Amino acid sequence: MKNLLQGWIFARAPEPEVKSLNAIDSMLHASGVEFALFWVLVLMAVAAWAIAILKVLQIGRMRGALHAFEKEVFNFVEAKDLFVVAQRNSGSPGARIVLALSRRGGSEKILESIAKRALVVEQQRANRLMTVLASIAASAPFVGLLGTVYGIMEAFQQIGVQKSASLPVVAPAIGAALVATLVGLIAAIPALIFYNLLNRYADDFVSELETASEAWVTIVAESDQRLSVPADRTVRGMSQPPMPYGGG
Numbered sequence: 476m477k478n479l480l481q482g483w484i485f486a487r488a489p490e491p492e493v494k495s496l497n498a499i500d501s502m503l504h505a506s507g508v509e510f511a512l513f514w515v516l517v518l519m520a521v522a523a524w525a526i527a528i529l530k531v532l533q534i535g536r537m538r539g540a541l542h543a544f545e546k547e548v549f550n551f552v553e554a555k556d557l558f559v560v561a562q563r564n565s566g567s568p569g570a571r572i573v574l575a576l577s578r579r580g581g582s583e584k585i586l587e588s589i590a591k592r593a594l595v596v597e598q599q600r601a602n603r604l605m606t607v608l609a610s611i612a613a614s615a616p617f618v619g620l621l622g623t624v625y626g627i628m629e630a631f632q633q634i635g636v637q638k639s640a641s642l643p644v645v646a647p648a649i650g651a652a653l654v655a656t657l658v659g660l661i662a663a664i665p666a667l668i669f670y671n672l673l674n675r676y677a678d679d680f681v682s683e684l685e686t687a688s689e690a691w692v693t694i695v696a697e698s699d700q701r702l703s704v705p706a707d708r709t710v711r712g713m714s715q716p717p718m719p720y721g722g723g
Contacts, residue, residue, distance in 0.1 A: 509629070512622040512655055519611045519618070520662035526604050527669035534601055534673070538680050540567040545687055548573075554698035557691060568597045572688050576695045583696040590688045597684055601677040605670065612666035619659020626652020 544560070544567040551557050554577075561573035575593035576586055630648035 508625055509622055509651060509655065512618060512625070513658060516615060516618055516622070516655065516658040516662050519615050520658065520665070523608060523611050523662060523666035523669060526608050527665075527673065530604060530608075530669075530673045531676070533603075534676050534680055537568050537597075537601060538683070540564070541569045541680070541684060541687070543567065544569040548691075552694060554695045557694055568600075568684055569687055569691075571597065572684070573691050573695075576691060583692060586692045586696050590692050594681070594685055594688060598677075598681045601680055602674075605674065605677070608666050608670045608673070612663050612670055615659045615663035615666065616656075617659070619656040619662075622655025622659070623652040626655060 544564050547564070548557055548560050548569075551560075557573055558577045561567075561570040561577065564570040565574065572590055572593040575589050579585065579589055626648055630645050630652065633648055634645065
């Protein structure tokens with residue numbers, strides 16, 4: 476009779492509530508700080524992919540425009556012809572450098588300085604948003620580590636509140652803490668790879684543009700020398716060819 480009564484009591488006793496041991500579920504139901512860090516890391520991961528796609532499209536478009544401009548002016552030996560084509564293709568990086576050369580006459584040294592300044596502007600345009608990508612690659616693991624440390628602190632608090640170190644008490648908090656590190660690495664690793672690849676892609680483009688600009692500087696300098704163009708040459712309007720060459 477005693478055994479039957481004990482069995483009936485244990486059978487009717489409510490079972491303790493067991494929290495989900497799924498780490499993702501634990502993170503989605505985590506406290507404010509952990510939850511905020513998790514979504515910050517998700518946004519960083521999405522931003523890394525978005526920036527990489529945009530940069531590939533941008534640099535590819537700039538490179539294509541440069542190659543098209545180079546192909547069109549390949550056989551030119553007169554600066555006036557070069558300037559006319561540059562005005563017609565002002566969206567090309569090469570054309571923008573040629574237009575910068577068209578605004579100032581002088582020695583080859585002066586023209587080289589003008590070309591270098593225009594080249595720096597194109598390099599800055601090609602490297603735009605790369606610092607954001609580098610920042611994501613550098614900071615995402617530490618943001619994830621911050622979430623992990625905070626999650627472990629919460630796990631110890633749960634042990635103190637529940638007065639138990641059993642798996643259902645500790646596992647959800649520890650799992651959510653480790654998810655933060657995981658998401659941080661998921662954001663950082665692609666960002667680092669994208670940064671290195673895109674940086675090389677941009678450097679190759681700038682090298683091509685620099686090599687092409689040297690030839691354009693030579694063409695303009697030789698034309699200036701033949702025609703005795705003054706150093707204060709300016710272009711009066713984008714729709715007109717440069718004045719020194721307007722008369723043929």
